[in-house]
Amino acid sequence: MKFDFSxxxxxxxxxxxxxxxxxxxxGSLISLAxxxxxxxxFPLSLLAEAASTVISEDAQALQYGDPEGYGPLRDWxxxxxxxxxxxHVPVDGVLLTTGSQQAVDLLARVYIxxxxxxxxxxxxxxxxxxxxxxxxxxxxxxxxxxDGLLPEDLRLxxxxxxxxxxxxxxxxxxxxxxxxxxxxxxxxxxxxxAHQVLIVEDDSYGDLSFRRSNGKSERYPSLYxxxxxxxxxxxxxxxxxxxxxxxxxxxxxxxxxxxxxxVMAAAKGMADWQSSSLNQRLLYHLLHATSFSLREHIxxxxxxxxxxxxxxxxLLKRAAWNGCSYDAPSGGMFLWVSxxxxxxxxxxxxxxxxxxxxxxxxxxxxPDGSGSGYVRLxxxxxxxxxxxxxxxxxxxxxxxxxxxx
Numbered sequence: 001m002k003f004d005f006s007x008x009x010x011x012x013x014x015x016x017x018x019x020x021x022x023x024x025x026x027g028s029l030i031s032l033a034x035x036x037x038x039x040x041x042f043p044l045s046l047l048a049e050a051a052s053t054v055i056s057e058d059a060q061a062l063q064y065g066d067p068e069g070y071g072p073l074r075d076w077x078x079x080x081x082x083x084x085x086x087x088h089v090p091v092d093g094v095l096l097t098t099g100s101q102q103a104v105d106l107l108a109r110v111y112i113x114x115x116x117x118x119x120x121x122x123x124x125x126x127x128x129x130x131x132x133x134x135x136x137x138x139x140x141x142x143x144x145x146x147d148g149l150l151p152e153d154l155r156l157x158x159x160x161x162x163x164x165x166x167x168x169x170x171x172x173x174x175x176x177x178x179x180x181x182x183x184x185x186x187x188x189x190x191x192x193x194a195h196q197v198l199i200v201e202d203d204s205y206g207d208l209s210f211r212r213s214n215g216k217s218e219r220y221p222s223l224y225x226x227x228x229x230x231x232x233x234x235x236x237x238x239x240x241x242x243x244x245x246x247x248x249x250x251x252x253x254x255x256x257x258x259x260x261x262x263v264m265a266a267a268k269g270m271a272d273w274q275s276s277s278l279n280q281r282l283l284y285h286l287l288h289a290t291s292f293s294l295r296e297h298i299x300x301x302x303x304x305x306x307x308x309x310x311x312x313x314x315l316l317k318r319a320a321w322n323g324c325s326y327d328a329p330s331g332g333m334f335l336w337v338s339x340x341x342x343x344x345x346x347x348x349x350x351x352x353x354x355x356x357x358x359x360x361x362x363x364x365x366x367p368d369g370s371g372s373g374y375v376r377l378x379x380x381x382x383x384x385x386x387x388x389x390x391x392x393x394x395x396x397x398x399x400x401x402x403x404x405x
Contacts, residue, residue: 008133008134008135008136028356029353029356029357029358030356030357030358030382030386030389030390030393031357031358031378031381031382031390032357032358032359032360032377032378032379032382032387032390032391032394033358033359033360033376033378034360034378034381035174035333035378036247036378036380036381037242037243037244037246037247037301037333037380037381038301038304038305038380038381038383039381040383041300041301041304042245042246043245043246043286043292043297046286046290046291046292047246047282047286049290050282050283050285050286050289050290051282053285053289054278054281054282054285055278058281060277060281061277061278061281061282062277062278063277064273064274064277065274065277065280066274067095067265067266067268067269067273067274068092068094068095068096068261068265069094069095069096069097069253069274069275069280070096070277070280070281070284071091072284073096073251073280073281073283073284074091074094074096075091076284076287076288077094077096077253077255078090078091078093078094078255079091081294082094082237082255085219085221085222085225086221086222086225086228087222087224087225087237087255088225088228088230089224089230089237089255089256090230090258092258092261092262093230093231093255093256093257093258093261094253094254094255094261095253095254095255095261095264095265095268096251096252096253096275096280097251097252097253097254097268097275098250098251098252098272098275098276099240099242099247099250099251099252100202100204100238100239100240100242100252101127101131101252102252102268102271102275103238103252103253103254103264104127104128104131104167104200104202104238105131105134106254106264106267106268106271107165107200107236107254107260107264108131108132108134108135108137109135109267110260110263110264110266110267111164111165111198111260112132112135112136112137112164112165113135113136114135114136114137115136115137115138116135116136116137116138116163116164117137117138117139117140117161117162117163117164118132118137118138118139118140118163118164118165118166118167119140119141119142119154119157119158119161119163119165119166119167119197120132120139120140120141120142120166120167120168120367121141121142121144121149121167121168121169121173121176122141122142122143122144122366122367123175123176123336123362123365123366123371123374124141124167124169124173124174124175124365124366124367125169125173125174125175125202125365126360126364126365128167128202129364129365129367132167137164138161139367140157140161140163140367141366141367141368142154142157142166144176144178146178146327147178147180147181147183147184148170148178148179148180148181148184148185148188149168149180149184149188151184151187151188151191154166154187154188154191154192155191158191158192158195158197159195162195163197164197164198165197165198165199165200166188166192166197166198166199166200167200167202168188168199168200168201168202168223169201169202169203169204169205170185170188170201170203170220170222170223171203171205171206171209171219171220171222171331171332172205172206172208172209172329172330172331172332172333172334173205173332174204174205174332174333174334174365174376175334175336175360175362175365175376176329176334176336177327177328177329177330177331177332177334177335177336178329179209179220179329179330179331180220181220182220182221182226185220185221185223185226186226188223189223189226189227189234189235192234193227193234196234197234198234198235198236199223199234199235199236200235200236200238201222201223201224201235201236201237201238202238202239203222203237203238203239204238204239204240204242204243204252205243205331205332205333206219206220206222206239206331207219207243207244207298208243208244208298208301208302208305208331208332208333208380209302209330209331210302210303210305210306210309210330210331211306211330211331222235222237223235223237224236224237224255224256231257231258231259233256233257235256236254236255236256236257236260237254237255237256238252238253238254238255239252239253239255240252240253241283243333244294244297244298244301245283245286245294245297248279249276249279249282249283250275250276250279251275251276251279251280251283301380302331305333305379305380307384308379308380308382308384308387309328309329309335309379311379311384311387311388312335312377312379312387312391313326313328313335315387315388315391315392315395316337316391318395319399320392320395320396320398320399321395321398322340322402323339323340323341323343323402324337324338324339324340324398325337325338326338333378333379333380333381334376334377334378334379335376335377335379336362336374336375336376336377337374337375337376337377338373338374339373339374339375339398340398340402341373343373343398343401343402344372344373345359345361345362345363345371345372345373345374345375346361346363346372347401348361348375348394348397348398348401349361351397351400351401352393352394352397355393355394355396355397356393357389357390357393357394357397359375359376359377359378359394360375360376360377360378361374361375361376362374362375362376
C-alpha cells in the first residue's frame with residue numbers, strides 16, 4: 001500500500017536527525033551527537049532496589065493512573081524540589097509528562113495554531129523546532145550573545161510579528177550552552193510580559209552547573225521564579241529528571257497557570273492517557289525510601305561532566321582543529337563549535353560517519369536551516385577514552401577537508 005502522509009509528517013521523515021539517530025544506534029559508532037547523560041553514572045543498584053520494592057509491594061503501580069501524574073511525586077515536586085529553586089506553584093499547577101519533550105509537544109498542540117508566529121532562540125533545540133513545525137507554526141529566530149537574548153532584537157520581533165509564544169532555555173541552552181545573565185532574564189521577562197506573550201522556559205539542563213566564577217553553588221533564578229506571579233504569570237516552566245537521574249524513567253514536568261496545565265492534561269489524556277505510573281512511583285521511592293540523594297548525585301554528575309568538557313576543550317586545541325572557535329559553557333551537555341571557513345557541517349558529517357563518529361550539524365538547530373558552519377558536540381555521554389577517539393576521528397575528517405581546499 002502507498003501511504004499518503006500529511007505534509008507535516010514529511011517534515012519528520014525528511015529530517016537528517018532521523019538518519020543520525022538510526023546510525024548512532026550502531027554499536028561501533030562513537031556518538032557526540034545525542035542528548036544523552038553518562039549511563040555509567042546511573043544509580044543502578046538503588047534503582048533496582050526501588051523497582052523491586054515498588055513492584056512487590058504496590059499493585060497499583062501497574063494500574064492506570066491519573067493523566068496529571070502520580071500524586072505524591074507531584075506533591076514532592078511542587079512542595080520541595082521546585083520551591084527550593086524559587087518556583088512557587090500549587091500541586092494542581094504541575095503536570096507530569098513523558099520527558100520535557102512531551103511537555104513542549106503538548107503545549108504546542110493546545111496553544112499553537114497553523115500560521116501562528118512563535119519566537120525561538122537562534123540556535124535552538126531540534127526537538128522544539130520539530131514540535132513547532134508539526135503544528136504549522138511560523139518560527140521566528142531572535143538574536144543572542146553570550147548573556148542571552150538581545151533585548152533590542154526581541155523588542156523588534158515582538159512588535160513586528162506579534163508572536164503567540166517564546167520558547168527559550170536560559171540555563172545552558174541546547175545547543176549553545178549559553179547561561180543568560182540575571183539582567184538579561186529580567187529584560188526578556190519584562191518585554192514578554194508587556195506584550196502578553198507566553199514564555200515556555202525549558203530548564204532541563206539548569207542543574208548541570210559545574211563552573212562558578214564565585215566558587216559558590218549558585219543557581220540563577222528561572223524566569224518563572226523571577227516573575228513569581230502564580231496563575232497570573234506569563235511563564236510555563238518545564239523540566240525533566242532525564243538528565244539528572246535516568247532518561248528511561250521518562251519523567252518530566254510542566255508547571256504554571258492552572259488553566260493551561262488543565263488543558264495540557266486533557267491533551268495528554270488523548271495522547272497516552274498517562275505517563276508510566278510505575279516509573280513515577282519508582283522515582284518517588286528512589287527519592288524518599290533509599291539512601292539516594294538527588295542533590296549529591298547532581299554534584300557527582302557536575303564533577304564528571306566538567307572533567308569531560310575540559311578534555312574536549314583540550315582536544316580542540318590540537319592542530320587538526322585549527323580554524324575552529326567556541327565559547328566553553330559553564331554547564332549543560334553541549335559545546336557549540338564554529339567550523340573553519342568554507343567547511344559545511346553536513347559534508348563533514350558524511351566523512352565523519354565513515355570514520356565511525358557522529359555529531360549534530362548546526363543546520364538542525366536553526367529555524368531556516370542556516371548554521372551550516374557549526375556543529376554541536378555532546379561531552380556528557382562518551383567516556384573519556386571514547387571522547388578522545390571520537391574527537392581525533394573528527395579532527396582527521398576536518399584535516400582531510402582543509403587539505404583539499
